[in-house]
Amino acid sequence: MQMPETRVLLKHAEDPELRTLAGYKRYDGYGALEKAYRQMEAEEVLKELEDSGLRGRGGAGFSMGKKASFLPRGEMQKYLCCNADESEPGAFKDRELMQRNPHQLIEGIAIAALAADAGHAFIFIRGEYDLQADILDAAVAEAYEAGYLGENILGTRRDLELVVHRGAGAYICGEETALLDALEGKRGNPRLKPPFPAVQGLYGGPTLINNVETLSNVPRIVAHGAEWFRGFGTEQSPGTKVVSVSGCVQRPGNYEVELGVPTRELIYELAGGPGGGREVKAFYPGGSSSPVLTAEEGLDLPYSFEDMAAAGSMLGSGSIIVADDSVSIPHMALRTARFYHHESCGKCTPCREGTNWTVKMLERMVHGEATPMDLDIVASVQENIIGHCLCVLGDSMAMPVGAMVRKFRGEFEQVMAEAGTAVAA
Amino acid sequence: MSPVDGPGVSNPNLPVDPALVEGRVPDRVPEQVPELHEVDCPPDLKEHIETLMGRYPDRKSASIPALWAVQRLYGWCTPEGIRQAAAVMRVTPAYLESVASFYDLLHTEPVGTHKVAVCTNISCWMRGADELLEAFRSAAGGDEDIFVTGFECLGACDIAPMVSIDERYFGPLEAAEAETAIEQLRTGKDVLPEKALEKRPLAGDAGSTGGVPRAGDADA
Numbered sequence: 229m230q231m232p233e234t235r236v237l238l239k240h241a242e243d244p245e246l247r248t249l250a251g252y253k254r255y256d257g258y259g260a261l262e263k264a265y266r267q268m269e270a271e272e273v274l275k276e277l278e279d280s281g282l283r284g285r286g287g288a289g290f291s292m293g294k295k296a297s298f299l300p301r302g303e304m305q306k307y308l309c310c311n312a313d314e315s316e317p318g319a320f321k322d323r324e325l326m327q328r329n330p331h332q333l334i335e336g337i338a339i340a341a342l343a344a345d346a347g348h349a350f351i352f353i354r355g356e357y358d359l360q361a362d363i364l365d366a367a368v369a370e371a372y373e374a375g376y377l378g379e380n381i382l383g384t385r386r387d388l389e390l391v392v393h394r395g396a397g398a399y400i401c402g403e404e405t406a407l408l409d410a411l412e413g414k415r416g417n418p419r420l421k422p423p424f425p426a427v428q429g430l431y432g433g434p435t436l437i438n439n440v441e442t443l444s445n446v447p448r449i450v451a452h453g454a455e456w457f458r459g460f461g462t463e464q465s466p467g468t469k470v471v472s473v474s475g476c477v478q479r480p481g482n483y484e485v486e487l488g489v490p491t492r493e494l495i496y497e498l499a500g501g502p503g504g505g506r507e508v509k510a511f512y513p514g515g516s517s518s519p520v521l522t523a524e525e526g527l528d529l530p531y532s533f534e535d536m537a538a539a540g541s542m543l544g545s546g547s548i549i550v551a552d553d554s555v556s557i558p559h560m561a562l563r564t565a566r567f568y569h570h571e572s573c574g575k576c577t578p579c580r581e582g583t584n585w586t587v588k589m590l591e592r593m594v595h596g597e598a599t600p601m602d603l604d605i606v607a608s609v610q611e612n613i614i615g616h617c618l619c620v621l622g623d624s625m626a627m628p629v630g631a632m633v634r635k636f637r638g639e640f641e642q643v644m645a646e647a648g649t650a651v652a653a
Numbered sequence: 654m655s656p657v658d659g660p661g662v663s664n665p666n667l668p669v670d671p672a673l674v675e676g677r678v679p680d681r682v683p684e685q686v687p688e689l690h691e692v693d694c695p696p697d698l699k700e701h702i703e704t705l706m707g708r709y710p711d712r713k714s715a716s717i718p719a720l721w722a723v724q725r726l727y728g729w730c731t732p733e734g735i736r737q738a739a740a741v742m743r744v745t746p747a748y749l750e751s752v753a754s755f756y757d758l759l760h761t762e763p764v765g766t767h768k769v770a771v772c773t774n775i776s777c778w779m780r781g782a783d784e785l786l787e788a789f790r791s792a793a794g795g796d797e798d799i800f801v802t803g804f805e806c807l808g809a810c811d812i813a814p815m816v817s818i819d820e821r822y823f824g825p826l827e828a829a830e831a832e833t834a835i836e837q838l839r840t841g842k843d844v845l846p847e848k849a850l851e852k853r854p855l856a857g858d859a860g861s862t863g864g865v866p867r868a869g870d871a872d873a
């Protein structure tokens with residue numbers, strides 16, 4: 229028996245015509261945009277979004293409506309950026325949403341731009357997503373043609389320019405201020421905050437930055453209302469979530485569920501579990517940046533922002549990577565650390581050097597060249613990174629690696645001993 | 654008044670910055686924005702970059718798209734191509750070079766016509782990515798036209814282990830399929846059509862198992 233999905237964002241996604249304007253309109257597409265632009269004031273849209281309790285789906289889980297309300301009112305040029313960089317290992321939900329339902333995202337952007345009073349919007353999509361960027365380009369062209377974008381939208385005297393901007397391969401550009409620098413045509417280095425982008429962002433103007441999935445939720449919230457949206461999920465995590473499940477499962481993929489469903493059902497019933505008589509040993513609940521949970525700690529938790537945080541981890545981007553009992557945790561820690569080392573922009577010393585030394589020490593461990601002290605050094609390096617950097621990329625390595633060393637210390641010691649014996653022999 | 658005996662220079666034993674005496678003369682002429690007539694920019698490229706610049710409130714925002722255009726035309730970001738883009742954009746070539754060197758997908762060295770990126774990140778590694786990368790390397794066997802690299806997570810862990818070939822995704826792959834893919838690339842055929850990401854149904858609609866048998870926990 230398979231647990232059913234609750235498809236809201238992925239509703240009708242099996243229909244290949246959905247990606248065209250005609251297909252999208254067959255399912256009431258752009259109805260919410262008509263409602264918002266013709267019948268609602270910007271402040272009403274904003275209030276609906278705040279009341280819905282929609283939390284950001286890009287990692288931090290901050291209230292979308294609240295963030296939009298931080299933008300100053302007034303005549304200045306404001307911007308909206310859709311974060312479609314999706315480069316965190318384990319995350320592939322935005323890819324699915326853009327590929328199967330690009331107009332839902334475009335409609336969400338247009339409505340959010342109305343709420344934030346932004347005249348220019350950008351979709352910053354990772355350069356590797358060439359297929360999805362082509363699909364978006366085509367959909368944006370259709371939306372301009374139909375008068376949902378451009379000048380004087382639906383004759384309401386409101387304008388919105390939307391540009392699909394392809395990145396060129398750098399995980400750090402997903403960090404919102406690095407994204408702004410990349411969009412301004414620079415190397416993608418994070419900026420010091422404050423000022424926050426809502427006050428001073430792109431080209432120095434107030435800027436709203438939201439994830440693809442966050443913005444894809446906007447049309448239905450406006451169409452059906454905040455109360456309807458709160459009918460899904462939990463009190464603190466309203467709505468559905470497209471969860472990317474990968475690693476040691478038989479049916480890896482994106483599954484849309486109400487927030488708060490049992491994690492075990494996501495992993496075992498929807499994604500099929502490890503299979504082959506194997507058991508889940510540990511998993512990252514929210515992408516490679518989230519502290520791993522052991523099966524005992526995590527499988528019976530509701531999959532929500534609050535429950536993952538209470539367990540000392542995070543829901544993050546909503547990407548579960550499953551490791552079964554055949555996976556070596558020290559090797560997994562090494563893979564994780566290598567990624568952050570490669571992607572560190574090098575601006576802060578704790579991150580640049582900390583990721584470098586963590587990789588070196590983990591390599592020594594799995595190659596049998598480590599001393600028992602190294603485990604404590606690795607642990608202390610992680611502690612010294614956390615909270616000491618400009619952005620949280622450093623923390624994003626330190627948290628999962630630190631958790632692995634803490635929770636699987638015995639396995640690290642065993643790997644070091646076995647590799648050491650092999651080297652000595 | 655010579656700066657040496659001006660106020661604030663109280664200790665004669667301290668070394669004196671020669672620039673204070675001789676004035677600051679740059680030892681090299683700073684790089685200039687090249688003029689269009691100096692760079693011989695193909696008209697199509699010029700027009701394309703101008704269109705790109707027109708899409709943004711600030712023309713500099715077009716630097717990554719312009720570098721993409723250069724790379725599409727020449728296969729990589731050649732020094733001449735960068736000078737041409739710089740002339741159109743009215744920035745220095747060094748500026749565009751510094752941008753290009755930051756991003757993994759922009760190549761400042763020649764690479765092959767075909768680009769094969771095998772993901773070796775966590776989920777793909779668990780399902781045999783290291784073996785797949787090895788298989789692609791040996792299948793391409795030093796062919797300069799085919800550029801094989803390991804890559805970080807490409808956002809397609811559902812089809813792990815996977816590969817991006819000329820910007821399209823394929824997976825899940827068995828190591829043996831590397832040979833087929835490379836052969837198809839060489840002979841100009843459609844690459845692994847049945848493994849294209851584009852053709853996959855949603856996981857919940859597929860009803861079958863998504864992956865290949867896993868290659869265990871081997872690692873370098």
Ligand SMILES: Cc1cc2nc3c(=O)[nH]c(=O)nc-3n(C[C@H](O)[C@H](O)[C@H](O)COP(=O)(O)O)c2cc1C
Nearest residue numbers: 284285286287311313314315402403404438439442
């Ligand atoms: C290193 C790093 C990488 C990030 N990558 C992404 C990303 O790829 N996509 C994304 O939406 N958010 C990413 N974020 C989070 C963004 O900074 C930002 O919080 C988010 O886009 C806000 O959107 P939301 O409120 O809708 O979640 C990243 C953050 C960091 C520190």
Ligand code: SF4
Nearest residue numbers: 573575576579617619
């Ligand atoms: S924490 Fe790392 S990635 Fe972030 S700004 Fe500092 S060096 Fe760059």
Ligand code: FES
Nearest residue numbers: 772777806809810
């Ligand atoms: S780990 Fe390979 S695509 Fe994500």
